[in-house]
Amino acid sequence: MPTFVYMTRCDGCGHCVDICPSDIMHIDKVTRRAYNIEPNMCWECYSCVKACPHQAIDVRGYADFAPLGHSVRVIRDEEKGVIAWRIKFRNGKKDLNLLAPITTKPWGKAIPQLADASSPSQEMRDSQLLFNEPKYIRLDDGDLHTLESNGLEMKEGVYY
């Protein structure tokens, strides 16, 4: 099965259940631990793996094409803004450690609260501009493209 849960590591906290986009991580009523109820609807997206505070979830490649004996593990750290991967080949010949940034700003803090932004003028409402345009577009002439500004016009439609 694509994802599976190690019995001794899971405490049934439900983070994986909360995050799985496919709604397939569920808590077993008897053991009170999580498991994948529908492996053939799992995308190996690793959302649950990244969300588990105890690294209790692992992935085994799909039985229809992947042999046993490999591993791809991950730890994602929002505080530090990084994600770390470890890929181990089945034959043991490759063991890769890779690190990548996930954000350049303190998590979630750099996103504006649009409710606090000043109200758009009527002129802006009537124009084609979106929030903070043209600032964010930074066209050379500082304004939005129109057909006219680009010397274009819609050519005849073609009915047959």
Next chain:
Amino acid sequence: MAYKTIVEDNIDILVAGAGLGGTGAAFEARFWGKDKKIVIAEKANIDRSGAVAQGLYAINCYMGTRFGENNPEDHVRYARIDLMGMVREDLLFDMARHVDSAVHQFEEWGLPLMRNPQTGAYQREGRWQIMIHGESYKPIVAEAAKKSADKVFNRICVTHLLMDEAKEDRVAGAVGFNVRTGDYHVFKSKTVIVGAGGASNIFKPRSVGEGAGRVWYAPWSSGSAYGLMIGAGAKMTQMENRIVLARFKDGYGPVGAYFLHLKTYTQNGVGEEYESKWFPELQEMVGKEYLDVEASHATHRPIPTCLRNHAFIQEVNAGRGPIHMVTMEAFQDPHLEEIGWHNFLGMTVGQAVLWAATDVDPKYENPELTTSEPYVMGSHATGCGAWCSGPEDVSPPEYFWGYNRMTTVEGLFGAGDAVGGTPHAFSSGSFTEGRLAAKAACRYIDDGKAEGIRVSDEQINRRKKEVFKPMEHYKTYRNEITAGSVNPNYINPRQGLDRLQKLMDEYCGGVTVNYMTNEKLLHIGLKKLKTMEEDLEKIAAEDIHELLRAWELKHRHLTSEAVMQHTLFRKETRWPGYYYRGDAMKLDDQNWHVLTVSRRDPETGDYTMEKAPCYHLVGENE
């Protein structure tokens, strides 16, 4: 019924499905509608939902006007040629002129975009693609949406749109159920922006058994955007334009960064370049306008994606597979090797898992490629979706009915995969379309167009019964048999999905028939889809999770029917490599240089098909 009904009233903007399109919509709506009530209803958890759940390693639509790289009309030209002439150029131009602003915002929010150390511009993967460390792309845009929305309802599967009873063809909200609690949710809303994504798993996938979830587009892309809009009677366009992708075999790892940035290339099983061999014959089929190899060399005009698929498929049929991606050269550079791996870890971990499991080290072995099963979506190199109004300053009259990205149902807007005729939007363009739709929805409300909406309890209760019917059906008939899943009175959602995939595959041009179909096959397919519709009335759900799968299947079914109808209507092979009409192999510009538009009558289920003009912005020779 045991489940509670929870009503959320007086909503101004309901965002149904918050992937890249939906998050863009929710975010922007707050700016234009300071005092408006903005609500999100999302099937999964907004932090990791949709096609971008794993992340992305590239933003595939970025003009770079800031750096003098491209202008919007350049993108229109590119997308038009890639889609064999069939695009909504007004919508494309509109998306392209705004998309950079979305990308620059992402950077300000903390999304790590790579920069070219020499030029200071964003690191290009290709002319339109820039490279990012995008593992957290989705959580970042979700933060933006959450900051703007009044309420976010996670785990709500939206099943139907509510229709206004005071005015025909006007939307009035949506209903659905909570996949955790089972509660029935009613959202009464003046406008709805549908961002519920494209459709995977409509055609039989190449993977089987346990691996059936390893498809290229996420298994949770259930075609709900189409199912919801078709069910409400919105007109759809270009539904025949399904996409087939060339990908790394089995893992479906994307090839974009490999081709474009790592400069890898493909060869056949005996080590030859094969693509160009097929072009002369193909040129006869599609004409020089669409495949002009000399012009491509001279101007770097790309060969359309579907035509490159065609060469791939033909070469394999000729017995010269497998097709390999030549990685061994590029991967000798440790930096490029690392990028190659990061590319998968950032968006298709399954491919890394597969290589680790099968000891394929691309530094020493060239991995195999494959062509995928077809997908139905509107934001990649394909443009399925709703027939929407364009912006007032760009669109000709046939394309314009007042509000940008509004469908033919009043108050109902689309974004991302939901919008038809706008390929090559990808993640950034989908987000941008959401923003455009949100501004237009606010204006629609401010113009008083949503006054006097009426939804009766009768409509709400009727839908409730319908929503939970699969569970009732299960309860009624379960005990007629001893155990197991074989029951004469019902099928379960998995069985239904298998049936749908098999019949779409065999009759509508899936992998097992080499993407080939014809009029006769399509007629049989349509008939089978109709009988399947009857069985879907008898689908049984054992629990709420299966109820989710049942509704996903119903949305997939509606989507499939539209695909079948459109494929039947367009009597030509417009996109060889995506699918073939065996009875009309040639591209036929005389009769079919048009967009196809359909409407399914919500009462009778009957289809009406029409042609719409294909307007061009820029001349052929520019």
